[in-house]
Amino acid sequence: MAVIVKTDRQKMQRVMDKATDLAKYAVAEQMLADSERFVPYSAGSSQSAGNLRESGKIVQGENGSLYIVWDTVYALYQWYGVRADGTHRVRNYTTPGTGKQWVETARAQYGDRWHEIAQKSFDKGLQ
Numbered sequence: 001m002a003v004i005v006k007t008d009r010q011k012m013q014r015v016m017d018k019a020t021d022l023a024k025y026a027v028a029e030q031m032l033a034d035s036e037r038f039v040p041y042s043a044g045s046s047q048s049a050g051n052l053r054e055s056g057k058i059v060q061g062e063n064g065s066l067y068i069v070w071d072t073v074y075a076l077y078q079w080y081g082v083r084a085d086g087t088h089r090v091r092n093y094t095t096p097g098t099g100k101q102w103v104e105t106a107r108a109q110y111g112d113r114w115h116e117i118a119q120k121s122f123d124k125g126l127q
Helices: 009-038 050-054 075-080 102-126
Strands: 056-060 066-070
Touching: 009 056, 009 066, 009 102, 050 056, 066 075
Parallel strands: none
Antiparallel strands: 056 066
C-alpha cells in the first residue's frame, strides 16, 4: 500500500512568516515595556530627558526587521553616557535604577521571559 503526501510549500511559508512576525512584534513590545523603567528620566520642560522615556517606539526597517528607537536629540548621549565627541560624560543618572544602555540592563533581568514570549507567540501563530 502506497502513501502519497503532498505539501503546499507556499502555504507553509506563509504560515511560518505569520508566526515569525507575530513573535517579533510580541517580543519587541515586551522589550520596550520592560526597558522603560531603566530609561533615564528627568522631569521638567520638553527639552529635558523626561521625554526620553516617552519617545520609545517600535519601527520597522526596510528589510522587515524591527527596531526599538528612542527618538530624541539626547537619546544617543544618554545611551552611551557620553557625547559623540567624547566630552560631557554622564557621571550620575539621577533617577535610581536608570542608566546607560537600558535595553541591555532589561535583557539581563528579563531575557529569559523574552525567549518564552517569542516561543509562545510563534506557537500561537502556527495555529
